[in-house]
Amino acid sequence: MMKMDEKEIIQRLKNGDRDAIRAIMQNYQHYVFTVARQIVRNREQAEEITQDVFIRVYQKIHSYEERSKFSTWLFSIAYRIALNHLRKKQTASMQKETMYRGDEIDESISIDEKPDGVLQEVLWKAIDRINQEQGVIISLFYLQEFSVQEISQIMGIPQNTVKIKLFRGRNNLRKVLSKNYTLRDLL
Amino acid sequence: MSRHLTEIELINYCLSGNSGLSRKKVRHIQECPLCLARLDEQIETDHILKQLNPQSLSRELYEPVIANLPEKSYRKQRDWLFYITMAALLIIGLLLSAFPGQFDDGTEGDAYKHIQKILEVDREILQFDWIEGLNKVQIDSYRENFSDFTRHLAGNPFAKIIALILIVVLFYLTIDYHYLRNKINSRT
Numbered sequence: 001m002m003k004m005d006e007k008e009i010i011q012r013l014k015n016g017d018r019d020a021i022r023a024i025m026q027n028y029q030h031y032v033f034t035v036a037r038q039i040v041r042n043r044e045q046a047e048e049i050t051q052d053v054f055i056r057v058y059q060k061i062h063s064y065e066e067r068s069k070f071s072t073w074l075f076s077i078a079y080r081i082a083l084n085h086l087r088k089k090q091t092a093s094m095q096k097e098t099m100y101r102g103d104e105i106d107e108s109i110s111i112d113e114k115p116d117g118v119l120q121e122v123l124w125k126a127i128d129r130i131n132q133e134q135g136v137i138i139s140l141f142y143l144q145e146f147s148v149q150e151i152s153q154i155m156g157i158p159q160n161t162v163k164i165k166l167f168r169g170r171n172n173l174r175k176v177l178s179k180n181y182t183l184r185d186l187l
Numbered sequence: 188m189s190r191h192l193t194e195i196e197l198i199n200y201c202l203s204g205n206s207g208l209s210r211k212k213v214r215h216i217q218e219c220p221l222c223l224a225r226l227d228e229q230i231e232t233d234h235i236l237k238q239l240n241p242q243s244l245s246r247e248l249y250e251p252v253i254a255n256l257p258e259k260s261y262r263k264q265r266d267w268l269f270y271i272t273m274a275a276l277l278i279i280g281l282l283l284s285a286f287p288g289q290f291d292d293g294t295e296g297d298a299y300k301h302i303q304k305i306l307e308v309d310r311e312i313l314q315f316d317w318i319e320g321l322n323k324v325q326i327d328s329y330r331e332n333f334s335d336f337t338r339h340l341a342g343n344p345f346a347k348i349i350a351l352i353l354i355v356v357l358f359y360l361t362i363d364y365h366y367l368r369n370k371i372n373s374r375t
Contacts, residue, residue, distance in 0.1 A: 018256055022249055029248060030241035037242060047244060054252045120240055142239045148202065160195060167198040170232040183231055 006070060013061045021058050028071070029054070031143055032078045038135040039082040040089070041128065049085050053078045068153070071144055076154045079136070126176040134169030137162060189215045192222050201229050272356050279349045
């Protein structure tokens, strides 16, 4: 997802150009939001986290040494912020109130013509029903096309753990989807 | 028939094809209907997930982010650098003028007097050169005075410390050349 002018934008950020954060946000805000939502399972909180992530990126851009991809660095920040946010919010009582259970899949949704919006809704609702970490790994793997190695770097877990969670995530997702749909219809 | 593939072996096969598996395992996949079915499921789900798009934000985040951006911390660091350099230069000046050295003839004088003496000799040489040409004796005198001045510095521990500080500051400025160049460019 490295854009042609990303290096220039990063340099502008390092020089203190506040407008450069717009360009970074344009490229990444929806992806960061999606991953954050997978972690906290709450839209509003995920939007707050997304905001915090870009503020942190602006503050910490000098610590980015361009040895790894910018997106890997950015998503490491996003993952840490979202996890910290989750830990703060997850007191026993609040957990009951705010834990996202995933909306029921609307069985009336027809995917015969498979308009993209409907397919996305079906997929995201199914992802919301699987294990949180598996959902995060699927988001990182399919949205940003991160490699297993990069995901392991972002989440701070071994590569084999990433692989197993990816494998099980796909299997669980398949089970959730196959309750309501013939999978070939989704292809 | 050999044992079924583990999760790791199956995912490795999905991620990098045959390369991660032994021939025996590859043959097993081709012959074992159970492993083949597990593999097909993974591949099918993979194809479905490749259609995944990010979710959309419900509100615009640019303005709140821009409004909450802090002042850059590095700007303060650069100001620190400027003040440290100025302070170092000031201390050098004070030390050089405060600590007396000694001329070869035994008379004492501070660094300022040493420099003055060098300059006087220098002027004499220039005048002499104009009128009579090069005078070896004067040049020797100039050299002696100059070496006297450097000895004055070399023998002064404070001057050594300050020189060290200056080297560090200059080194930092050199490695931070990129920043300075950008700053100059942005001003122009």
